[in-house]
Amino acid sequence: MNSRKDSTYLRAxxxxxxxxxxxxxxxxxxxxxxxxxxxxSEGWNQVTSTNDPTAHAEVVAIxxxxxxxxxxxxxxxxxxxxCEPCPMCLAAxxxxxxxxxxxxxxxxxxxxxxxxxxxxxQEMNLPIRERSxxxxxxxxxxxxxxxxxxRIKADKIAY
Amino acid sequence: MNSRKDSTYLRAxxxxxxxxxxxxxxxxxxxxxxxxxxxxSEGWNQVTSTNDPTAHAEVVAIxxxxxxxxxxxxxxxxxxxxCEPCPMCLAAxxxxxxxxxxxxxxxxxxxxxxxxxxxxxQEMNLPIRERSxxxxxxxxxxxxxxxxxxRIKADKIAY
Numbered sequence: 290m291n292s293r294k295d296s297t298y299l300r301a302x303x304x305x306x307x308x309x310x311x312x313x314x315x316x317x318x319x320x321x322x323x324x325x326x327x328x329x330s331e332g333w334n335q336v337t338s339t340n341d342p343t344a345h346a347e348v349v350a351i352x353x354x355x356x357x358x359x360x361x362x363x364x365x366x367x368x369x370x371x372c373e374p375c376p377m378c379l380a381a382x383x384x385x386x387x388x389x390x391x392x393x394x395x396x397x398x399x400x401x402x403x404x405x406x407x408x409x410x411q412e413m414n415l416p417i418r419e420r421s422x423x424x425x426x427x428x429x430x431x432x433x434x435x436x437x438x439x440r441i442k443a444d445k446i447a448y
Numbered sequence: 449m450n451s452r453k454d455s456t457y458l459r460a461x462x463x464x465x466x467x468x469x470x471x472x473x474x475x476x477x478x479x480x481x482x483x484x485x486x487x488x489s490e491g492w493n494q495v496t497s498t499n500d501p502t503a504h505a506e507v508v509a510i511x512x513x514x515x516x517x518x519x520x521x522x523x524x525x526x527x528x529x530x531c532e533p534c535p536m537c538l539a540a541x542x543x544x545x546x547x548x549x550x551x552x553x554x555x556x557x558x559x560x561x562x563x564x565x566x567x568x569x570q571e572m573n574l575p576i577r578e579r580s581x582x583x584x585x586x587x588x589x590x591x592x593x594x595x596x597x598x599r600i601k602a603d604k605i606a607y
């Protein structure tokens with residue numbers, strides 16, 4: 290991929306961020322996904338307008354691209370996003386098997402306008418008992434029985 | 449919350465994991481969200497059956513709970529999930545402002561059946577240049593201009 294094409298696609302993501310934020314859809318974030326030289330999906334933040342805390346630009350774009358291609362793997366795709374992804378969106382990018390990610394603003398820039406992705410990255414990395422979110426483990430053997438049922442399932446589809 | 453009630457709700461999540469996995473919806477993971485003593489949403493893994501790489505049990509349950517309550521914050525809710533969440537689902541739990549999380553199996557158990565959440569947690573914590581996902585930054589000033597437009601937007605809804 291040459292950087293001129295990268296600039297074009299990333300500008301499309303930044304433009305989406307601006308337009309949809311001004312229109313009141315949500316936070317100032319946009320994303321596009323490119324497959325074989327074509328933009329196959331667009332995403333923009335819609336958390337507050339759709340009451341969906343997972344509707345970040347990248348997650349919206351990933352869902353739309355997978356629907357468009359009719360498969361749960363986005364292998365061969367590049368994600369262009371106006372800002373470095375938060376941990377949710379970065380992990381979604383890995384789960385989607387996206388090849389490559391190009392971004393504009395950084396997590397530090399996002400923190401500067403009140404989206405503290407850096408703090409969330411740090412929280413993810415803490416031992417469970419030190420996190421601000423209380424987490425408790427129980428019923429271990431019952432839960433693991435289901436995993437054993439999956440392990441021996443003959444017709445499972447791995448992902 | 450007493451632990452007997454916790455067991456009841458977590459068992460419901462584990463039961464969903466088992467039933468929907470056997471029915472072929474996706475991986476062996478289930479979740480329920482409880483608000484004011486009532487299960488307000490259910491989720492189960494639907495990655496392969498809906499071609500949505502973000503359709504993990506917890507994300508599905510979070511979306512459904514927010515739709516049910518008609519708000520993007522799940523403050524006051526507890527998430528019960530059959531397995532310790534992956535980084536995507538854990539970050540979604542933070543974004544949703546969920547109060548508390550109860551889980552059954554651990555990330556090590558998940559790794560044992562081929563869902564390597566531990567590796568993904570480690571990947572998230574690496575410096576950008578050391579990750580297996582290639583990431584590039586460009587157009588910084590253009591991207592940051594949109595953040596400045598957000599900063600001065602008079603009618604924005606924070607989240």
